[in-house]
Every structure is written in structure tokens, then in C-alpha cells.
Amino acid sequence: MIGVINTGTYYGLYLLFLPHMPYLAAHVVATALSMTGSFFLNTHFTYRTRPTWRKFLLFPLTNATSFVVTTAGVYVIVDILHAGNRLAPLIASLAAVPVTFVVARMIMVPKRGTAGE
Template sequence: MRQILTFGAVGVVNTATYYFLYLIFLNALPYLAAHILAFVLSMVGSFFLNARFTYRTRPTWRKFLLFPLTNVTNFLVTTAGVYVIVDLLHAGSRFAPLIASAAAIPVTFVVSRRVMLPGSERESIA
């Protein structure tokens, strides 16, 4: 339960960081470019926060290189969601990423836990 709550708290910080960067980049870039750049930068921060606080594990290059896989589904869902909200629903680009990101959270937790923790440690904590 602690991991889920910490993952949620890290997610809130990560989302705030992402959205802040997105709004900054939106001033100079098209919305999809702003989304992608903010997503990548916030994902790096998310890796270190999750390693330290959620999973209490040492960050390694292997985990760092695998961590983006945890966000592939998140990235695809949020990118598709942003596109649908902005281009198909014409709802505007300012809040689209926040709305689109909610659907991928549970999947991201499960996949990130598999990347960050060895199999025996995952099972003993579950």
C-alpha cells in the first residue's frame, strides 16, 4: 500500500512538472512537440523519484534504460488523448494533457514495478 501511495505522490509531482514544462514549451513549439519534450524530461525526473521514494532501490543504468518502457503505454494513451481532445473535439490544448493522462496511471504502476524491482522483491512486497 505504501508503494501505491508513494507512486501516486510521485505521479502528482511528475504531472505538475510535466504540465509546467508543457506550458513553457507551448509558447514556442506546436502542442505535440511541447507534449513530447515535456514528457521526456519529466520521465527522467520520475525515474529518480520512483527509484528513491517509491521502490527504495538504487538507480542503475539498466533500470534507467528500461524505465522508458514503463511509459510507452502512458505515452501512447496520453498522446492519442491529446490529439483527440485538441484536433477532434476542438477542446483546446491547455488542459488536454491533464485530461488524457489519467487513463494510463494503473498500467504505468504495474510496468514500472516490474522494471524497478527484481522478481523476488516484487513478490515479497506484494
């Protein structure tokens, strides 16, 4: 559910910024803004752990792979396939969801025997 909320937030921001900047810039800004909300929703609801500065600073790593995959996907869909820039981010993000979840879990839920803070 958090992924759906985060994707909706990202996509809404992307569409909001799209008329005012190039599509890749809109993608980058929307990703950065939605990532902060995603962190707090994931710490509270998904992983039931308290937010810390360490986790907050490491959380962008969870989205690094997703960002690379979706950015490359958006570029391929828009510039190579000429399929349009409105739905490209949603299509490209589908491939990145499982990878992002696994990396987020490794950061948010430390292994037993480690402080994790």
C-alpha cells in the same frame, strides 16, 4: 505522491514550451524531460531501490504505454473534440496512470530469485 509531482513537472514544462512549438512537440519534449526526474524519484521513494543504468534504460518502457495513451488522448481532445490544448494533457493522462505504475513496478522491483541489475 510521485505521480502528482511528475504530472506537475510535465504539465509545467508543457505550458512553458507550448507558446514556442506545436502542442504535440511540447507534449513530447515535456514527457522526455519529466521522465528523467520521475525515474530518480521512483527509485528512491516509491520502490526504495538503487538506480542502475539497466533500470534507467528500461524505465522509458514504463512510460511507453502512458505516452501512447496520452498522445492519442491529446490529439483526440484537441483535434477531434476541439476542446483546447491547455488542459488536454491532464485529461488524457488520467487513463494512463494505473498502467504506468504496474509496468514501472515490474522493472524497478525484480522478481525474487533474479539479480534485477
